[in-house]
Amino acid sequence: MMVGAFYNPHLGAELAAASNIDHLAMADPPAAGDRHWPAIKQRYTLLLHDYLGQLSEPLDDRAIERARSLAGLYDSPWVAEHFQCLHTEDGTYNLNYVFPPLYTEEFLARFVTNANALKARLDQPLVMENIPGFFDVHASQMPEPVWLRRFFDATGTGFLLDLPHVWLEAHYRGVTPQAWLAEFPLEHVVEVHVAGVEQDRDLEGPWIAPTAPSDAMLGFMAHALTRCPGAKAVTFDAFSPSLTTDVLFSSVDRIRAAL
Amino acid sequence: MNDRALQDDVIRALADAPYRASAEWRERELADAARVERFARFLARHFYHERIVHFFKYSRALARVTARWPEAVLRQPGFDALLSTAVLGERATARAVARLVIAYVAGEEVPYHGDLLRYQEAMMVVEAGPRVWRDTSRGDDRATVAPPPPELVEGTELLELEYDLPSVLPQLLQPWTTLPDAPRRKTSLIVARSRHGRVAVARASDAIASVVRFADGARTVDDLARAAGLRPGEIAATLRDLTEIGAVRFSTGS
Numbered sequence: 374m375m376v377g378a379f380y381n382p383h384l385g386a387e388l389a390a391a392s393n394i395d396h397l398a399m400a401d402p403p404a405a406g407d408r409h410w411p412a413i414k415q416r417y418t419l420l421l422h423d424y425l426g427q428l429s430e431p432l433d434d435r436a437i438e439r440a441r442s443l444a445g446l447y448d449s450p451w452v453a454e455h456f457q458c459l460h461t462e463d464g465t466y467n468l469n470y471v472f473p474p475l476y477t478e479e480f481l482a483r484f485v486t487n488a489n490a491l492k493a494r495l496d497q498p499l500v501m502e503n504i505p506g507f508f509d510v511h512a513s514q515m516p517e518p519v520w521l522r523r524f525f526d527a528t529g530t531g532f533l534l535d536l537p538h539v540w541l542e543a544h545y546r547g548v549t550p551q552a553w554l555a556e557f558p559l560e561h562v563v564e565v566h567v568a569g570v571e572q573d574r575d576l577e578g579p580w581i582a583p584t585a586p587s588d589a590m591l592g593f594m595a596h597a598l599t600r601c602p603g604a605k606a607v608t609f610d611a612f613s614p615s616l617t618t619d620v621l622f623s624s625v626d627r628i629r630a631a632l
Numbered sequence: 633m634n635d636r637a638l639q640d641d642v643i644r645a646l647a648d649a650p651y652r653a654s655a656e657w658r659e660r661e662l663a664d665a666a667r668v669e670r671f672a673r674f675l676a677r678h679f680y681h682e683r684i685v686h687f688f689k690y691s692r693a694l695a696r697v698t699a700r701w702p703e704a705v706l707r708q709p710g711f712d713a714l715l716s717t718a719v720l721g722e723r724a725t726a727r728a729v730a731r732l733v734i735a736y737v738a739g740e741e742v743p744y745h746g747d748l749l750r751y752q753e754a755m756m757v758v759e760a761g762p763r764v765w766r767d768t769s770r771g772d773d774r775a776t777v778a779p780p781p782p783e784l785v786e787g788t789e790l791l792e793l794e795y796d797l798p799s800v801l802p803q804l805l806q807p808w809t810t811l812p813d814a815p816r817r818k819t820s821l822i823v824a825r826s827r828h829g830r831v832a833v834a835r836a837s838d839a840i841a842s843v844v845r846f847a848d849g850a851r852t853v854d855d856l857a858r859a860a861g862l863r864p865g866e867i868a869a870t871l872r873d874l875t876e877i878g879a880v881r882f883s884t885g886s
Contacts, residue, residue, distance in 0.1 A: 426766065429636065433766040461640040465762045466647040467721050469679045475642075479635035507674075508667035512638050575674035614685070 374598075375418065375606040376629045378621055385409030387618045389416060394625055398422040399447055400612045419447035420564070420608070421497075428487040429458040429474055437494045444497050450605075451498045451563060453533050454491075456484070456521070473504040476513040476520040485527045492530060500531035500563050505538040507545060507576065517542075518556035531563035534601065535610065536594055537570055537581050544579060550593050554600075562601035566610035567594050567628055583613035585624045591631040598632065607632070638662075646672045647720040677706050679720045680729050687730075687756040690748055691737050693804045697811060698745075700737045705729075708736070723787060726760035727753070744795040744814040751797055754789045754823045755831055761787055763829040780882045782856065782871055783849030788879045790836060790844050791821045798835065824879035832877035843870055847880050 377396035380388065382404060388397065389412035396418040403410040413419075425440045426432040432440070444452050458474040460467040474480040492499045503521060525532055534557070536550075543553035569584035586594070586609070598604055609624045633641075641660070645652045645668060652672060658665065681703055685692065688702035695701045705711050710732045718725045730753040738749060795814040798821070803812035820836040822844060836844065842860035851859070857867035874880040 429639070430766060433768070435767060458639050459643065460765055461643050462636060463640075463762070464765050465721075466640070466644045467763075468643060468646055468675050469682065469720070470675055472643070472646070475635050475639050477635045480639070483636070507671040508663045510638075510642055510663050512635065512662060573674060575677060576670050580674070 374604065374632060376608075376625055376632070377418075377420075377606060378609040378625055379422070379612040380413060380417075380419075381612060381614075381616050381621065382407055382409070383614055384616070384618055384621060385413065387622075389413055391622065393622065393629070396420055396606060396608070398453075398608050398610075398612075399443070399449075402443060402446075414447075419449055420451065420453065420606070421447050421449040422453045425452075425454050425491075427458050427460065428454060428456075428484050428491065429480065430462065430483070431487045432491055437491065440491070441495065444495065449497055451500045451531060452495055453500050453502060453564070454488075455502045456504050456524075471504045473506050473517070475510055476515050476517055478514060481520055481523055481527075484524055488524070488528045488530055492528065498531055498563075499528075500533040501525075502533035502535050502566070503538050503557070504535075505541045516556065518553075518558070522558040525558050525561040530561075531603075532558060532561035533564045533566065534559070534562045534597065534604075535566040536597055537566065537568045537586075537590065537610070539597075540590065540593060541570065541579060541581070551596060554593075554597055559597070559600045560602065562604050564606045564608060565594065565597065565601065565604055566608050567591070567624075568610040569624075581610075583611040583616040583620070585620050586627070591627060594628065595631050646675055649676075649716055649718050653716070673715055676715055676718050676720060677711075680711075681706055683726070683756055683759070684729070684733055687759070688733055688737070688752045690752060690801060690804045691733070691745070694742055694745065694748075694811075695737075697741050698737060698739055700739070702733045702737050705732045705736050708732070710735075721760055721762075723757055723760040726757045730756045742811065743816075744797065744800070747793045747795045747797055747814075751791060751793070751821070751823075754791055755833070758787050758789055758823045758825050759829065759831045761825070763825075764827045781849050781852050782843075782847045782875075782880045782882050784844060784847045785824065785878055785881050788822065788824045788844070790841055791823060793819045793821065795819065797821070798833075822874070822877070822879055824874075824877045826878035830878070834873070834877055839866070840870055840874070843867070843874065844879065847874075 375395035377394050380397040380399050389409045398420040400422055421444050426436045455471050457471045459472040539554050540550045543550040567586050568581055569586045570579040571582035571584055573580040645657050684703045691702050734749045796817040796819045800812050800814035820841050821833055822836040823833050825831050839860040839862050843856050846859045
């Protein structure tokens with residue numbers, strides 16, 4: 374099992390010299406002036422985890438070419454995208470933050486068609502990450518885990534299981550994380566994300582934060598991995614200029630110890 | 633209404649505070665109103681945090697002198713008051729947020745900070761507005777007999793500054809102990825955005841400034857060349873450069 378983190382450019386020097394990290398996920402392309410990039414590229418397995426586009430619509434040629442180019446640059450073993458629909462079709466409104474689609478037959482058909490089209494143009498497998506909802510939209514026609522299972526069965530793509538996302542949804546639904554997780558199609562999981570959560574003033578509850586995962590979250594990870602037979606990697610999911618070296622390295626160490 | 637349109641309605645409610653408060657949205661009862669409101673406020677703070685940190689990065693670099701960090705406004709009453717009228721990505725909201733930042737970080741410590749704040753505000757405001765997320769047309773490559781009249785793209789800004797900011801901007805982002813100096817020299821900059829949302833800045837000569845002022849979609853290329861005092865080859869190159877950064881487009885008429 375690979376254990377890694379996100380590439381945070383402000384920690385480039387420390388990451389280039391680190392020995393306890395197997396892989397780095399890339400949320401942004403390397404900056405032109407990033408002097409640590411050559412060492413990072415040489416040292417690590419790199420996972421493409423950029424914004425490629427929302428699969429409620431087909432990706433255009435420009436977006437697909439960008440995905441292919443980045444995957445080639447990183448020599449990424451798989452390419453990740455999110456189950457998200459965060460801007461309106463006409464481009465007028467944009468949330469600039471991952472936001473899930475309605476869990477309906479129409480959206481399922483859209484995501485299946487567009488993921489299959491993207492998959493056919495990539496040289497690497499496609500994996501898709503679950504996105505938490507803070508509220509239910511009454512127009513949804515099925516629970517998220519059912520929708521995901523039907524998506525993975527129809528596309529053969531891999532599942533990037535974000536555990537804090539599952540944990541938060543369970544929290545806001547008033548169920549245990551273990552019970553909510555049991556509904557998900559875990560046999561498709563390729564990669565697992567782990568992160569910390571903190572109280573948010575606006576949400577009046579917990580949300581993902583660039584902080585260390587709690588012992589409870591690490592216990593949840595250990596529990597989840599016993600049910601994900603195909604998982605190849607666990608990634609500490611923190612990408613923020615406020616992330617410190619100490620939090621990043623100690624989190625990776627604690628994840629490794631909890632496996 | 634199909635599901636895609638329904639999703640757009642939810643996205644709009646999260647992004648557009650006046651719409652979220654409207655009877656039109658509330659009567660649809662698509663989601664728990666209190667939770668939608670809380671999530672919308674969370675999104676707004678995140679949305680403008682990213683933009684303030686990015687566009688006001690030079691004022692952030694100057695915080696070691698001013699001790700005022702631009703993103704601090706996100707936790708101040710002024711921003712909270714704005715949340716009930718904010719429309720994420722709208723130009724008016726971008727300007728209102730930028731003005732909060734300017735009011736907070738402005739001071740006498742740095743001689744060129746006033747120009748710098750206007751520059752950063754322009755970047756943030758120009759970036760706002762609807763954008764093209766994906767190309768659906770293949771373009772029209774047919775040759776035209778004569779070029780149509782060029783027009784300034786809405787939102788493009790021409791900045792007239794007292795200091796030559798471009799000469800100092802890179803230094804501000806490098807490690808420094810003595811405040812980098814900016815030459816006091818009148819400088820014109822054009823700030824524009826591509827249809828895909830990329831913001832670009834270019835120095836504007838008198839001729840470029842003239843083209844920008846007069847490109848109204850009615851004056852022909854020849855009119856603009858005369859107004860700017862440019863020869864045919866020069867006006868063609870100028871318009872090509874302005875088109876590339878998204879400042880000018882060619883009107884196709886009706």
